[in-house]
Amino acid sequence: MATKIEWDIFDYAARDVLSGLLDELGASYREMENLTQGEVTYSRIRDIKMGNKAPVRLSEFIRLSAISHCLPVQALNMVLDRVSELENEEYMSMTQEERDSINEIFEMLKAQQSSDISTDSVDPSTLNLAAKYGDIEREQEAYEEMP
Incomplete structure (x- = not known):
């Protein structure tokens, strides 16, 4: 039985970047399929x-960026830039209280890096946010140091 794949940022x-590149190409889906020599179907x-359906696979990403006259490396850099934009939009869409909580976590982690603050003062539930927005290695160390 197939399971639904959950998309991440x-x-x-990648969808946003490819969509823009393919729009600039100005070809129909059928023409795009022909440009990929049938490797990526028009419906895909x-x-x-x-x-819709599954996220783009690496092979599809490379082929579609190539037919769009964009080096896959350039397309990947565009994806990474878009990820930064989306993360910033997510942060800015938070309430001031949520942003203050995240900033507080950053300050706690910075203080923990520069001194010997006990990890008992770090709430494990807040470390998930630190992993998303902060130093993942330091967050992992904090987990390992917890009693």
Whole structure:
């Protein structure tokens, strides 16, 4: 039985970048399929552009960026830039209280790095946010040091 694949921020960013590149190409889905020598079907191209079904695979990403006259490396850099934009949008859409909590976590982690603050003062539930927005290695060390 197939399970639904959950998209993450990289999947959405890749979809956004490819969609823009394919729009600039100005070809129909059928023409795009022909440009990939049938490696990516027109229905799959439509699904990728619309964000339906599974996220884009690496092979599809490379082929579609190539037919769009964009080096895959350049497309990947565009994806990473888009991820930063999406993360910033997510941060800015938070309430001031949520942002203050995240900033407080950053300050606690900075203080913990520069002194011997006990890890008992760090709430494990807040470390999940630190992992998403902060230093993952330091967050992992904090978990390991916890009693």
